[in-house]
Amino acid sequence: MHGNFFWYDLMTTDTVAAAKFYGAVVGWGTQDSGSKDYTLFTVAGAGLLGLMPEPKEMCDAGAPPCWLGYVQVDDVDAAVARIEKLGGKKMRDPVTVPDVIRFCPVADPQGAGFLVAKPMPRAEMPKLPPNHVGTVGWRELYAGDGSKIFGFYAEAFGWTKGDAMDMGPMGTYRLVEADGVRIGGIMRAPEPARPMWLYYFGVGSTDRATARITAGGGAVLHGPGEVPGGALVVQARDPQGAAFALVGPA
Numbered sequence: 001m002h003g004n005f006f007w008y009d010l011m012t013t014d015t016v017a018a019a020k021f022y023g024a025v026v027g028w029g030t031q032d033s034g035s036k037d038y039t040l041f042t043v044a045g046a047g048l049l050g051l052m053p054e055p056k057e058m059c060d061a062g063a064p065p066c067w068l069g070y071v072q073v074d075d076v077d078a079a080v081a082r083i084e085k086l087g088g089k090k091m092r093d094p095v096t097v098p099d100v101i102r103f104c105p106v107a108d109p110q111g112a113g114f115l116v117a118k119p120m121p122r123a124e125m126p127k128l129p130p131n132h133v134g135t136v137g138w139r140e141l142y143a144g145d146g147s148k149i150f151g152f153y154a155e156a157f158g159w160t161k162g163d164a165m166d167m168g169p170m171g172t173y174r175l176v177e178a179d180g181v182r183i184g185g186i187m188r189a190p191e192p193a194r195p196m197w198l199y200y201f202g203v204g205s206t207d208r209a210t211a212r213i214t215a216g217g218g219a220v221l222h223g224p225g226e227v228p229g230g231a232l233v234v235q236a237r238d239p240q241g242a243a244f245a246l247v248g249p250a
Contacts, residue, residue, distance in 0.1 A: 003157035004178045005069045007117070008136060008199055009050040012065040012240045015039060019051060021216045021238055025209050026201050026246070027134055043134035065242040067199050068105070069139065070117040071157060076102045079116045079156070083108075086152050108152055110144040112195040137247045138200035138233075139184030142193055146174055146186045149195075159183075165228070198235065198245055206232035206248035213246075226250055 012018045019030050022041065029042040030051070040047030054065055073079040076094050084090055087109035094104040103117035143149040153159045153176065162175030162182055171188040189195055203209040206224045213220055213236050221243075223234035235245045 002072055002074050003159060004072055004181070004183060005136070005139060006072045006119070007048075007050070007070040009052060009068050009070075009115075010041075010065070010242060011052055011054040011068065012238075012242060013054050014240055015051050015053055018065075018238060018240060018242075021218065024216050025212045025218070026203060043132065048135060065238070065240045066113070066196070067242055067244055068113060068115055069136075069197055069199060070103065070115045073116045073118055073157075076104055076116055076118050080104050080106060083116070083156055086155050088152065088156070108149060108195070110149055110195040112141060112143065112149075112197055114197055133202050133204050135202050136199050137202040138245075140198045140200070140245075141184065141186045142189035142196050142198060143186055144189060144195050146172065146188050150174060150176065150186055196243065198243055200233060200245040200247040203246050203248040206234055206246055209246050209248065210234045210236075 010018060019039065022028050023030070028049070029045070031040040031042050031047050033040050033047070033050070037052055039051040041049040041051055054063070080090050080094065083106050089107045091105040091107060091113070094102060096102040099120050101117055101119050103115050105113065105115050107113045141149070150159070150161065157178065160177045162177050164175070165173040167173050167187065170190065174186045175182055176184055176186060210220060210224050213234070217239035219237045221235045221237060224232045225234075227233050230250045231247050232250050233245060233247045235243070237243050
């Protein structure tokens with residue numbers, strides 16, 4: 001679906017340790033992708049996320065390990081041109097993996113990174129029910145200025161505004177939709193965080209998964225805490241430094 005997230009990659013400095021950590025915390029399995037430096041995280045036996053070494057240029061620039069989401073577009077080159085016209089940035093030229101995907105890493109005008117991509121017809125994505133354990137259940141953009149950055153995503157991908165919640169000193173939390181489906185929220189990044197996307201992985205028990213974060217060498221940054229709708233969420237960093245979050249039933 002054009003304008004919606006459909007895939008996620010972890011770029012990290014230790015793929016073996018990361019596979020063990022997320023296997024314990026979220027319950028993912030791993031699977032050989034057929035590519036030397038790319039492993040699939042699996043949910044119910046289906047590959048739904050990727051794991052790869054952090055590129056040398058990112059390491060050399062001092063960038064921490066991170067999760068990156070892929071937004072599906074009908075034409076990668078046209079999407080990149082539109083992003084640049086709207087004040088975003090192309091991080092490198094588009095890449096095509098034959099019979100699999102064409103993609104390009106980009107950043108929005110405030111610096112939050114993600115990818116635009118078009119999966120090839122032969123690379124149909126596995127389907128699991130919404131909120132299935134192990135899948136991405138929510139996405140949050142921590143922005144420099146949430147009110148200004150929404151216009152970029154609306155113009156780039158056709159996103160529309162959902163409800164807004166007043167969070168007091170933290171500003172406004174704006175829900176966003178793609179094709180009428182609620183996909184995430186936008187809020188001002190708390191100091192000293194830089195603009196970034198944060199992805200929430202579904203778990204059966206947030207409390208038990210939180211205990212596994214610390215047992216596995218990760219760090220809990222916030223929570224667990226209840227959010228509107230009754231779910232429990234926790235925000236954390238894995239042992240290599242990549243930020244992530246978990247969401248589960250109260």
